[in-house]
Structures are given as C-alpha cells and as structure tokens.
Amino acid sequence: MAGTIVRHLGLSPEVAVWELVGGIWLDLHRGRSAHCQCLLGHPDIHRRLLPPAAGGAVFSLALLAVAAFIFLCGVGHLVDATLFWRPWYRFAGLIHLATGLVSWATVIVLLRYLPEAVRLPGALRLSREREVQIRELERAQAELQEREAQFRTLAENVPLAIFTADARGGVEFINSAYTQATGRAAAQAAGEGWMEAILPEEREAFRKAWNSAVEQRKPFAAECRWKTVRGDARWFLVRASATGPEGGRWVGFAADITAQKEDAERQVKLERHLQESQKLESLGVLAGGVAHDFNNLLTGILGSSTLANMALPAHHPAGEHLQQIEQITLRAADLCRQMLAYSGKGRFVVARIDISRLIEETTTLIQSSISKKAVIRFHLEPNLPACEGDATQLRQVLMNLVINASDAIGDRSGFITIHTGSVRADAGYLSRTYGSPGLEPGDYVYVEVSDSGCGMAPETVSRIFDPFFTTKFTGRGLGLAAVLGIVKGHKGAIRVYSELGKGTTFKMLLPATADPADADTRLPAPQAPWKSGGTILVVDDEETLRSVVSRILESWGFRCLTAADGRQGIETLRKHGQEIRAVLMDLTMPHLDGEQAFREMRMIHAAVPVILMSGFNEQEAVSRFVGRGLAGFVQKPFHPHQLEAALRTALKE
Numbered sequence: 001m002a003g004t005i006v007r008h009l010g011l012s013p014e015v016a017v018w019e020l021v022g023g024i025w026l027d028l029h030r031g032r033s034a035h036c037q038c039l040l041g042h043p044d045i046h047r048r049l050l051p052p053a054a055g056g057a058v059f060s061l062a063l064l065a066v067a068a069f070i071f072l073c074g075v076g077h078l079v080d081a082t083l084f085w086r087p088w089y090r091f092a093g094l095i096h097l098a099t100g101l102v103s104w105a106t107v108i109v110l111l112r113y114l115p116e117a118v119r120l121p122g123a124l125r126l127s128r129e130r131e132v133q134i135r136e137l138e139r140a141q142a143e144l145q146e147r148e149a150q151f152r153t154l155a156e157n158v159p160l161a162i163f164t165a166d167a168r169g170g171v172e173f174i175n176s177a178y179t180q181a182t183g184r185a186a187a188q189a190a191g192e193g194w195m196e197a198i199l200p201e202e203r204e205a206f207r208k209a210w211n212s213a214v215e216q217r218k219p220f221a222a223e224c225r226w227k228t229v230r231g232d233a234r235w236f237l238v239r240a241s242a243t244g245p246e247g248g249r250w251v252g253f254a255a256d257i258t259a260q261k262e263d264a265e266r267q268v269k270l271e272r273h274l275q276e277s278q279k280l281e282s283l284g285v286l287a288g289g290v291a292h293d294f295n296n297l298l299t300g301i302l303g304s305s306t307l308a309n310m311a312l313p314a315h316h317p318a319g320e321h322l323q324q325i326e327q328i329t330l331r332a333a334d335l336c337r338q339m340l341a342y343s344g345k346g347r348f349v350v351a352r353i354d355i356s357r358l359i360e361e362t363t364t365l366i367q368s369s370i371s372k373k374a375v376i377r378f379h380l381e382p383n384l385p386a387c388e389g390d391a392t393q394l395r396q397v398l399m400n401l402v403i404n405a406s407d408a409i410g411d412r413s414g415f416i417t418i419h420t421g422s423v424r425a426d427a428g429y430l431s432r433t434y435g436s437p438g439l440e441p442g443d444y445v446y447v448e449v450s451d452s453g454c455g456m457a458p459e460t461v462s463r464i465f466d467p468f469f470t471t472k473f474t475g476r477g478l479g480l481a482a483v484l485g486i487v488k489g490h491k492g493a494i495r496v497y498s499e500l501g502k503g504t505t506f507k508m509l510l511p512a513t514a515d516p517a518d519a520d521t522r523l524p525a526p527q528a529p530w531k532s533g534g535t536i537l538v539v540d541d542e543e544t545l546r547s548v549v550s551r552i553l554e555s556w557g558f559r560c561l562t563a564a565d566g567r568q569g570i571e572t573l574r575k576h577g578q579e580i581r582a583v584l585m586d587l588t589m590p591h592l593d594g595e596q597a598f599r600e601m602r603m604i605h606a607a608v609p610v611i612l613m614s615g616f617n618e619q620e621a622v623s624r625f626v627g628r629g630l631a632g633f634v635q636k637p638f639h640p641h642q643l644e645a646a647l648r649t650a651l652k653e
Contacts, residue, residue: 535559
C-alpha cells in the first residue's frame with residue numbers, strides 16, 4: 001500500500017510515506033521502518049523528500065486518514081439506521097469493529113506523535129519561510145546570472161581592454177578588445193604575457209610602477225606603448241585598482257590613446273610652427289626696419305662712388321675699384337630687397353637668367369664673404385640655357401651655400417668649387433632630391449657648390465632643411481630652410497652629397513627654358529652727362545642721403561633745397577613754391593610722413609611734380625598715392641641713372 005501511495009504521489013523511490021492524522025512513517029525499500037523527526041526542519045525538505053510536483057502531499061495524506069475514519073463511522077450509523085429493524089447484526093457488528101479498530105489506531109498514532117503534532121504548526125511555518133527563502137535565492141541566482149551575462153556582453157563590446165590580474169601582474173581575464181588593439185590572442189596575454197607586448201625600453205619602468213602601486217595599495221596608472229603583430233607601436237593608458245580585503249586581485253583597463261597622442265603631437269607642432277611664425281614675423285619686422293635704414297646708407301655709398309667715378313678722368317686706375325664698389329652696393333641692395341620680402345614689403349622680379357653670368361656678377365661679393373684660408377674655384381659653363389627666376393633670390397641661395405661651405409672648412413685650408421652646367425634629369429634622379437613634389441623629368445640647369453670641409457652624417461643631412469635646425473653655435477637655422485623655400489618657389493630641387501671627413505656638395509637644379517636670357521643685369525655703360533637747371537626740393541630724414549642726392553643734382557645743373565622731414569618740406573615749398581621745379585621726397589619720415597606731406601603739398605602747389613623715394617617696393621608705396629598725381633618713383637638704393645630717368649620723365653625732358 002505504501003508503495004502504491006508513493007507511486008501515486010510521485011515520491012522518491014527510496015522513500016515511502018504513510019501518514020495518519022499527522023503521523024509520518026518512512027518505509028525504506030529494505031523493509032525497515034524509521035521515524036522522521038527532523039525532516040520538516042531540513043532546509044531542502046521539498047527536494048529531499050518530495051519531487052517538486054508533490055507539493056503538500058504528506059499533509060494531504062493525514063487529511064485522508066481522518067476522512068476515512070469519519071466515513072467509516074458514518075457508514076456504521078447509516079447501517080444501524082437502515083437495518084435496525086432487521087436482524088443483520090453480524091454485519092453491523094463487523095462495521096462497528098472496524099470503526100473501533102481504526103479509532104484506536106488513530107488514537108495510538110496521535111498519542112505517539114503528540115509532541116510532533118504540537119510542533120507541526122511551527123514546522124509548517126518554518127517550511128513556508130524556507131520556501132520563501134528558496135524562491136528568493138533562486139530569484140537572486142537568476143539575477144546574478146543575468147548580470148553576469150550583461151557584464152560579459154559589456155566587457156566584450158566596450159572599446160577598452162578590460163582585465164583582472166593578480167598582485168604580480170599576471171592576467172587572469174582579458175576581453176577581446178586586447179586582441180582587436182594588438183592583434184594578439186587573449187591566451188597570449190595570460191599570466192605576464194601582456195607585459196611582453198610592451199616595448200622593451202618601457203617594460204622595466206612599467207613593472208616598477210606596477211610593483212610600487214601593489215606595495216602602497218594605491219591605484220595604478222601608466223602610459224606605455226604596445227607592439228602589435230603588424231609591427232607598429234600604439235600608445236595605451238593602463239589603469240587598475242586593488243579589490244577585496246587582501247588586495248590580491250586587481251581590476252583595470254587599457255585604453256588606446258594613440259589618436260590622443262598624435263593629436264597632442266600635432267598640437268605641439270602647431271604651437272611650434274606658430275612660435276616659428278611669430279619669430280619669423282618679428283624677424284620680418286626687424287628686417288624691414290634694418291633694410292629701410294640700410295637702404296639710405298647704400299644710396300649714399302652708391303651715389304658717392306658714382307660721383308667719384310664721374311670726377312675721375314677716363315681710364316683712371318681708381319675707376320675700376322669704384323665700379324666694383326657700385327656693383328657690391330647693388331648686390332647689398334638686393335639683399336635689402338630680400339629682407340623687405342621677408343617682412344612682406346618687398347617684391348620679386350621674375351626674369352630669364354643666365355645662371356653662369358649671374359655668378360660672374362657676384363664673384364667679388366663671394367670672394368669677400370669666405371674664409372681667408374678657403375680657395376674658391378669657378379667652373380662656369382658658357383652659353384647655358386636660361387632659367388626663370390628672381391635674380392636676388394638666386395644670389396641669396398648662392399651666397400648661403402658658399403658661406404656654409406666656408407664654415408664647413410673652418411680654420412683649416414680647403415677648397416670651394418662652384419660649377420654650373422645642364423643635365424637631363426629622369427624621374428629616378430629627381431626622386432632623390434629635396435624640393436617641389438611631382439617634378440617633371442626634363443632639362444635642368446644646375447649650380448653645384450662643393451667643399452672639402454668636415455662633411456655631415458646621414459642623420460644630419462636628413463634635417464638640414466628643417467626650420468631652426470642648425471649645427472652652428474651662433475646659427476639661427478634659417479639659412480638652408482630659406483634656400484629650400486626659394487628653390488621650391490622656382491619649381492626646382494636640391495641634391496645633397498655628404499660624407500663625414502670628405503666634404504659636402506649641394507646641387508641646385510632649375511628648370512631650363514628654350515627662350516634666351518634677358519639682357520645683362522650689370523650696370524649700364526656710362527653715357528654723356530645730363531645737363532638741366534632749376535630748383536629741386538629734396539625731403540628726407542637721412543642727412544647722408546640728402547647730401548649725396550644734392551651733389552648728384554648739382555652735377556646736372558640743378559640748385560637744391562633740402563628738408564629733414566615732411567613739416568620742413570611743406571614750409572620750404574610754401575616759401576619757394578614758384579621756383580621749385582620738382583620734389584624728391586622719402587615715404588617714411590618723422591612728424592609728417594611722405595603721404596601726409598604729399599597731401600599738403602598738393603594743396604599748396606598742385607602743379608609741382610613729386611617723385612617718391614622709398615626702400616619699399618613700388619607696388620606697395622605707390623598704392624597709397626593712386627589717383628593723386630604722383631610723378632614718379634625710385635626705389636632705394638638707386639643709381640644716379642635711375643634717378644635721372646625718373647626726373648627726365650617728371651620734367652618731360
């Protein structure tokens with residue numbers, strides 16, 4: 001019977017339960033009986049005794065026993081009520097006997113289990129509480145599993161290499177972001193494998209920082225570079241903190257900060273370029289001021305040498321020296337124009353140039369600029385194709401290369417060789433040059449400056465054209481950077497050959513043109529002196545210039561009046577306006593500058609022609625007088641022939 005009940009209720013095969021009015025019996029499959037006293041107090045009673053579907057089957061069995069007892073009692077009374085008038089007392093007696101046996105058995109069971117019955121409500125209440133706890137535990141376990149799944153999903157999708165490690169730095173877990181960043185499998189990062197990816201030169205410092213953080217129980221933070229399987233190195237920010245009471249486990253992340261590092265480097269370069277631009281701007285302002293003052297001095301030198309040459313008889317030995325002074329002064333004037341160009345107040349004149357002839361015109365200046373122990377040799381090929389460019393800029397390139405060659409020789413004896421020629425350059429040849437990208441293969445003229453100096457190492461050669469890079473103690477680092485800029489502006493290129501202890505060769509390549517070179521850029525041949533008359537007003541704040549210009553004008557038959565600034569010039573014009581034929585006036589002067597003085601002079605004597613003298617380029621200077629009737633312009637320093645041409649045009653002679 002017990003087995004039938006067990007099978008009916010779905011109980012465990014090892015357990016048989018027969019309960020009458022709260023009594024619980026265990027009938028083991030071996031046939032022994034045992035009394036279960038602590039079963040209801042067990043935390044897993046439902047799992048140990050009943051399968052999940054049984055629910056409260058034991059308590060229902062007790063109710064079934066009570067119901068059977070009442071049913072039998074009722075049957076006996078029903079039989080008595082129905083058959084009392086019939087003599088079937090044997091059957092009724094049997095019924096009463098069965099009822100009595102059941103009743104006595106129930107009483108015996110209840111008496112035996114009375115202590116347990118007393119504790120039954122508490123056990124049932126405890127069972128219900130445990131059931132609630134079990135449900136809460138199961139719910140907590142489900143939530144924990146869900147959160148663990150969420151964490152794993154987050155860890156696998158976040159763009160950070162999340163890891164857990166022990167105190168020695170051995171990785172226990174690392175997500176797939178590590179693989180995506182470095183190309184290394186997560187298994188390769190296990191243990192201390194992740195530290196092996198750090199560049200060797202940074203690995204030891206990283207370990208020391210990690211050990212220091214572990215010893216001091218402080219959060220760890222460090223930047224390092226990890227080498228990827230592609231061979232490149234990427235920057236990572238690694239942060240970690242200890243967890244748990246012992247601090248034996250560390251949780252952290254590694255973030256790829258390569259982009260931020262590159263942005264920071266670009267920002268530093270941008271700031272450096274801005275500083276360099278500010279330096280160049282300051283140098284430009286300084287150069288503009290120096291060039292303006294120096295132009296006045298050069299005008300005095302050029303005018304005085306010309307007057308001295310005019311005073312000498314023909315073929316006098318000193319005449320050649322004076323002509324050299326004039327040529328050098330004009331080359332110095334070219335440098336002043338270059339300084340004005342740096343300051344943004346100059347202009348470049350592009351012409352077809354014979355590069356060999358240009359160097360011939362500059363030989364005196366070159367020889368005066370090099371070391372006394374350096375011997376310069378010229379190998380200038382005649383009849384070269386012309387190249388288009390600005391003569392002043394190309395002279396600057398030449399002078400810079402020659403001065404660098406002289407500095408490389410130093411105090412030792414040595415040779416500087418300047419060689420010109422033409423070459424047909426192919427794409428392979430041009431690819432090994434510095435200069436404009438995408439140069440077309442073709443015909444080029446070249447200027448080669450070589451020296452027997454100390455030479456340069458390859459790493460130095462790779463940086464010589466960087467702005468502000470210099471190997472000289474007092475250098476500014478602008479020379480070769482300016483050279484490369486000029487060459488690029490002429491759509492050319494430079495090749496550099498250098499070896500330590502064997503000297504250096506710079507080869508400048510310029511595109512050749514099919515057209516012939518322009519006329520000779522040297523000074524024009526002397527002409528018959530010009531003779532005129534009348535009064536000329538010279539207004540300039542430089543006394544030397546006023547004196548030289550006055551003597552030149554007087555040699556042509558003019559009478560000169562001078563003024564030191566715009567205010568004096570206006571007063572002089574007001575007094576002698578009717579006799580003054582023309583005014584020569586500087587642009588930059590104290591009190592009243594040339595523009596303000598010109599406006600006042602037009603109000604006093606509108607018909608008098610005014611010729612502007614300035615060290616600034618004509619376009620910038622004349623733009624201030626557009627539509628105001630300016631009679632002419634001469635750029636300082638000027639040769640008397642240029643002044644003569646401007647005066648003849650203004651006076652219509």
